[in-house]
Structure formats: structure tokens, C-alpha cells
Amino acid sequence: MIRAAAQRLEGHARRTPLLSSPFLDEIAGRRVLVKPECLQHTGSFKFRGGWSAVSALDPETRKRGVIAFSSGNHAQGVALAAAQHGAPAVIIMPNDAPQLKIDNTRALGAEVVLYDRPGGESREAVGDRISSERGLTLIRPYDEPQVIAGQGTTGLEIAEQARAEGVETGDVLICCGGGGLTSGIAMALEADAPGLRARPVEPEGFDDVARSLISGGIETNNRQSGSLCDAIITPSPGEITFPIMSRLCGPGLVVTEEEALRAVALAFKRLKIVVEPGGAVALAAALFHADKIEGDAVIAVCTGGNVDADLFADTITKYD
Amino acid sequence: MIRAAAQRLEGHARRTPLLSSPFLDEIAGRRVLVKPECLQHTGSFKFRGGWSAVSALDPETRKRGVIAFSSGNHAQGVALAAAQHGAPAVIIMPNDAPQLKIDNTRALGAEVVLYDRPGGESREAVGDRISSERGLTLIRPYDEPQVIAGQGTTGLEIAEQARAEGVETGDVLICCGGGGLTSGIAMALEADAPGLRARPVEPEGFDDVARSLISGGIETNNRQSGSLCDAIITPSPGEITFPIMSRLCGPGLVVTEEEALRAVALAFKRLKIVVEPGGAVALAAALFHADKIEGDAVIAVCTGGNVDADLFADTITKYD
Numbered sequence: 224m225i226r227a228a229a230q231r232l233e234g235h236a237r238r239t240p241l242l243s244s245p246f247l248d249e250i251a252g253r254r255v256l257v258k259p260e261c262l263q264h265t266g267s268f269k270f271r272g273g274w275s276a277v278s279a280l281d282p283e284t285r286k287r288g289v290i291a292f293s294s295g296n297h298a299q300g301v302a303l304a305a306a307q308h309g310a311p312a313v314i315i316m317p318n319d320a321p322q323l324k325i326d327n328t329r330a331l332g333a334e335v336v337l338y339d340r341p342g343g344e345s346r347e348a349v350g351d352r353i354s355s356e357r358g359l360t361l362i363r364p365y366d367e368p369q370v371i372a373g374q375g376t377t378g379l380e381i382a383e384q385a386r387a388e389g390v391e392t393g394d395v396l397i398c399c400g401g402g403g404l405t406s407g408i409a410m411a412l413e414a415d416a417p418g419l420r421a422r423p424v425e426p427e428g429f430d431d432v433a434r435s436l437i438s439g440g441i442e443t444n445n446r447q448s449g450s451l452c453d454a455i456i457t458p459s460p461g462e463i464t465f466p467i468m469s470r471l472c473g474p475g476l477v478v479t480e481e482e483a484l485r486a487v488a489l490a491f492k493r494l495k496i497v498v499e500p501g502g503a504v505a506l507a508a509a510l511f512h513a514d515k516i517e518g519d520a521v522i523a524v525c526t527g528g529n530v531d532a533d534l535f536a537d538t539i540t541k542y543d
Numbered sequence: 544m545i546r547a548a549a550q551r552l553e554g555h556a557r558r559t560p561l562l563s564s565p566f567l568d569e570i571a572g573r574r575v576l577v578k579p580e581c582l583q584h585t586g587s588f589k590f591r592g593g594w595s596a597v598s599a600l601d602p603e604t605r606k607r608g609v610i611a612f613s614s615g616n617h618a619q620g621v622a623l624a625a626a627q628h629g630a631p632a633v634i635i636m637p638n639d640a641p642q643l644k645i646d647n648t649r650a651l652g653a654e655v656v657l658y659d660r661p662g663g664e665s666r667e668a669v670g671d672r673i674s675s676e677r678g679l680t681l682i683r684p685y686d687e688p689q690v691i692a693g694q695g696t697t698g699l700e701i702a703e704q705a706r707a708e709g710v711e712t713g714d715v716l717i718c719c720g721g722g723g724l725t726s727g728i729a730m731a732l733e734a735d736a737p738g739l740r741a742r743p744v745e746p747e748g749f750d751d752v753a754r755s756l757i758s759g760g761i762e763t764n765n766r767q768s769g770s771l772c773d774a775i776i777t778p779s780p781g782e783i784t785f786p787i788m789s790r791l792c793g794p795g796l797v798v799t800e801e802e803a804l805r806a807v808a809l810a811f812k813r814l815k816i817v818v819e820p821g822g823a824v825a826l827a828a829a830l831f832h833a834d835k836i837e838g839d840a841v842i843a844v845c846t847g848g849n850v851d852a853d854l855f856a857d858t859i860t861k862y863d
Contacts, residue, residue: 240560242582245623246650261815262562303565323812330566491855495581495817495848528815532863535811536856543852
């Protein structure tokens with residue numbers, strides 16, 4: 224399914240390069256290779272899964288439209304993928320999502336429905352209700368095989384690009400919310416680069432995946448908002464993604480919010496890329512938790528770049 | 544020479560992707576494709592020319608070392624290229640260059656010699672004196688065939704990538720200082736994509752190349768400093784680069800400093816890349832001078848991303 228998704232994505236998703244800097248290598252004490260999915264269409268890897276899911280629908284179903292719920296990046300990925308297929312898209316977003324993400328999603332042609340996060344229906348309930356009312360196909364952000372397959376195409380690229388860099392063994396660190404990207408990459412590496420091991424990275428206080436990998440069952444976060452790493456905050460790993468991660472991933476890593484912000488500032492200064500805090504936790508782990516990583520080289524996926532200008536400006540000047 | 548340089552650069556220089564955003568297309572009124580050379584090693588295209596020149600030296604000459612004078616980006620490009628070849632490098636820099644560029648050049652292993660820009664010897668005289676004293680090979684920033692050949696490899700990539708995007712005709716806008724990159728790209732396009740036309744872009748008040756292309760002779764800027772676009776401020780087009788540009792380039796374009804800063808902010812917001820003001824003038828022309836550009840698509844080379852955090856923070860919040 225991942226290889227089939229890669230064929231459908233060919234010429235539509237961007238093949239992001241692998242970046243590096245001798246300054247980052249020095250901090251980490253090993254070679255650091257960065258996969259900048261912030262450079263993907265819509266500013267995050269989510270376009271891959273969105274395109275994969277929309278392109279996999281039969282034409283009649285697709286014409287009726289799709290619906291997604293998302294704190295922002297999945298929204299934009301699905302919105303653009305739907306627009307490029309000529310399909311309507313309805314996006315359910317929490318009303319405290321960053322304004323840039325709400326604006327972008329609307330500008331990409333989607334109808335945005337805001338919901339109030341703390342009370343009322345869960346976002347899943349809102350999504351299910353609207354999709355059945357209008358005959359839309361719900362595209363879940365991670366617990367959806369075609370979405371996982373699309374995100375997994377990142378792993379096929381990493382396998383090939385790492386080999387070209389002479390890196391055959393080591394850890395691949397992935398910013399992890401529900402686990403769609405992490406499980407997709409893990410399967411792609413299993414097939415194409417068995418010496419590389421996927422490892423999820425999460426912010427402190429939202430380490431449901433790390434704890435789930437330890438306990439062997441699906442663990443839940445106490446809080447579901449209130450992190451600068453909003454893009455990767457989910458209640459728990461998915462029912463489809465968790466068994467994959469459990470079988471294939473190395474132990475999870477956890478970084479502080481400040482470490483994520485320092486990684487944002489270093490990605491600005493040394494790689495010239497814009498990464499949002501949630502998209503920088505894998506790089507933060509590569510740089511600041513070197514003792515928990517194995518191998519001469521580490522690969523970190525920077526998953527998204529949709530950050531408000533004020534927060535980015537504060538971060539790069541504070542940690543300059 | 545460009546193709547030979549491309550072979551020497553293979554596996555050393557980064558092949559930067561072509562980026563785009565529907566939001567930028569809407570501003571420009573046509574497709575905008577961006578070649579982000581800010582993602583090149585050392586944060587600018589200058590690494591290509593530096594590597595090309597250092598790698599072309601015979602081993603004995605290279606062992607004695609190289610010397611370069613530069614406001615910063617050429618310095619870093621030569622410093623890293625020399626370090627990776629195991630050759631010593633001396634870099635002559637003006638003492639008002641951005642601190643980040645001075646620091647980076649030193650950290651890349653080069654010996655930095657600062658000179659006082661307004662008075663005293665010209666930087667050319669300083670460079671010539673030190674290189675003859677120590678037996679170093681001077682690598683000029685643009686009027687140097689192997690440097691032009693290295694920068695021209697950007698054009699070979701553009702030709703191939705534009706074709707893959709279905710773009711066979713149109714303008715390729717290039718941030719232009721002395722003309723090394725512009726003349727190199729112009730020759731590469733002549734050979735590989737004759738429907739694409741190179742056009743230099745400069746900041747207002749420093750439009751020596753645009754005026755030279757009109758007059759047919761080498762024109763000079765009145766000022767040689769005092770621009771936020773410091774990276775591309777040179778006294779005049781080169782004696783080698785100007786005849787090439789005169790033969791192959793379309794008319795030059797000129798943008799205001801404010802337009803360059805707005806392009807920096809849009810590249811942050813829409814492309815998730817960090818571009819310095821001088822590296823954004825081509826994108827600024829693509830976005831804000833659409834009436835002076837021909838074709839359904841335009842390609843803009845963002846040439847560098849070595850900008851201080853304070854200036855970048857001010858720019859993205861002011862023009863958000």
C-alpha cells in the first residue's frame with residue numbers, strides 16, 4: 224500500500240531533500256540528517272496522507288466530498304489534496320487552532336467548521352455526524368490505512384536518501400501524535416532499510432506513545448491541549464497505528480518544550496528552514512538527548528512549519 | 544566547464560528542490576517556482592562555486608591553501624569547500640559584515656582577516672597582497688571561470704526541474720551581485736533550456752547590472768554599502784560575467800528594500816524557508832513586478848539565508 228501510494232503521489236507530493244549542518248553534528252556528537260517535511264506542500268507531511276486517501280477513493284465517492292478533523296496540518300493537507308482533485312472538503316477544527324492554520328485551510332478552498340474543544344461533542348462525534356448528514360467520506364488523521372500509506376512514502380524516501388549518504392544503520396526520529404507518520408515510516412524502513420529503526424518523539428506531558436510502547440497497551444494523556452507543540456497532541460496512539468509501532472519501533476523519546484524551541488531556533492540558524500515547535504521535537508531529541516540514541520548517524524524528521532510569526536520571532540531571538 | 548563542475552559537485556553540493564505555493568501564485572498572477580539555494584550547504588549557492596574552484600586546483604597548489612574576499616556568503620562557501628578538501632583558507636571580510644557570517648566562517652575552519660571598508664586598501668588589494676605573501680590561490684567571488692561554472696550548476700538543475708514541472712519557457716529571476724550566478728545560470732539555460740531566459744534582479748540604488756545591460760558597458764554603483772541586501776552589493780558587474788550577461792540575459796529588474804523584506808516574510812509564511820533580504824530580491828520581483836515579466840510561469844532563485852535573527856524576526860512580524 225505504501226508503494227502504491229508513492230506511485231499516486233508521484234509528481235504531486237514534493238520529494239523533500241535531506242539537510243545537514245556541521246554545526247548540528249557538533250552539538251549532537253554524531254551526524255544529523257534532517258528530513259524537512261515542513262517544505263512539503265501545505266507546510267507539513269500531512270499532504271502525503273491527504274493526497275493518498277483522496278486519490279484512493281472511487282470517482283463517485285470522491286465527487287461527493289471528504290471531511291476531516293484536525294488541529295490544522297491534516298486540515299490543510301486534505302484541503303489541498305481535495306481541491307486538486309476537484310472534490311469538496313469540510314474541515315472540523317478546534318476554535319483555538321492557530322489563526323494561520325484556519326485561514327490557510329479556508330484559502331485552500333475548504334469549508335471550515337469550528338468546534339469548542341473543552342466541552343460538548345468530541346471532535347470524532349462532530350465529524351461522524353456531519354459526514355453522515357452530507358454523504359462525505361471521513362478521512363481520519365492517522366487511524367486510516369490510506370493515510371498511513373501516504374505518510375509512509377516519507378520512509379521510502381528516507382531509506383533511499385540515507386543509503387545515498389552512506390547511512391545504513393541508526394535511529395530515525397519522528398515527531399509523533401497519533402502515529403500515522405511513525406507507523407508508516409516504520410513499515411517503509413522495515414521493507415527498504417532494515418538497519419534503520421523508527422522511534423517516536425513527543426513533548427513532555429504528552430508522551431502517550433512512549434508510555435504505550437513501554438506498557439504494551441494504549442495509554443492516554445491527562446491533558447489534550449496547552450502545549451506549544453499543538454500539532455502533535457493527540458489523546459492516545461491509534462488502534463491501527465499502535466500495533467504497528469509496537470512491533471517495529473524502538474523506545475519513544477521525550478523532550479521538553481524548551482528543547483523543542485531551541486531546536487526551532489537551530490533549524491532557523493543552521494538549516495534555513497521554518498519548523499513549528501511540534502515539528503521540531505525529533506530534531507530536539509537528536510540534538511539534546513544524544514545519550515539515548517544509537518549509531519554514528521541519526522535522522523530526524525521535521526514534520527511541519529506552520530507556526531505564527533510572533534511565536535517564531537520570539538523563539539529565534541530568545542535562543543539565538 | 545559547467546558540466547564538469549557538476550560532476551565534481553556530485554555528492555557534495557545539495558540538489559535543492561523547486562518549491563511553490565498557491566498563495567504565491569495568486570499574488571504573482573502566474574505560477575511561481577522557487578529554487579531555494581538558501582538550503583545549500585553554508586546557506587547559499589556560494590558553496591557551489593567554492594567547491595568547484597577548490598576541487599579544480601591541482602593537489603600541490605590546493606595544499607598551500609586558498610584565499611577569498613567576501614561580505615560573507617562566498618566566505619562560508621570557500622571555507623567549507625576548503626575544509627572538506629583539507630586545504631587551509633584565509634578569508635578577507637569587511638569589518639561591518641553580519642556577525643553570524645563572520646562567526647560561521649571562523650567555525651568552518653577558516654582564518655578571517657577583517658578590513659575597514661570605507662578607507663584604506665580596496666579589498667582586492669588586500670586579497671592580492673596576502674595571497675602573494677603566503678602562496679595562496681585567490682578565489683574571486685565572481686570573476687573567476689571555475690566559480691562561474693560552479694554557480695552554473697544551479698542552472699543545469701533548474702533546466703531539468705522546470706521541464707519536469709512542464710515549464711519550458713519563461714523568465715528565471717536571479718538575485719545578482721557581481722554576476723557569477725547569473726552568468727553561470729544563463730549559460731546553463733542556453734545549453735539545456737533555451738526557452739528559459741535569465742534575468743538579474745537587484746535592489747534599488749544598487750542596480751549596476753541593470754544599467755550596464757541598458758548602456759552596453761560596465762556601470763558602477765555610487766554607494767557600495769548601506770543596504771539590507773548586503774549579500775549582493777558589488778561595485779559593478781565583472782569583466783568576465785558582464786559580456787556573458789550582456790549576450791544572454793533579459794533586462795534587469797529592480798526592487799525596493801521594502802519589497803525584498805515583504806518577500807522574506809512571504810517565503811517564511813508560504814514556503815517555510817529562511818531567506819536573507821539580498822537573497823529575496825528575485826522572489827520580490829516575481830511577486831511585485833509581474834507586469835515586467837513574461838510567460839505563464841516564473842522561476843525565482845532565492846540565493847541565500849544567512850540573516851541575523853533580530854532582522855528576520857522584525858521582518859516576519861512587520862509584514863505578517
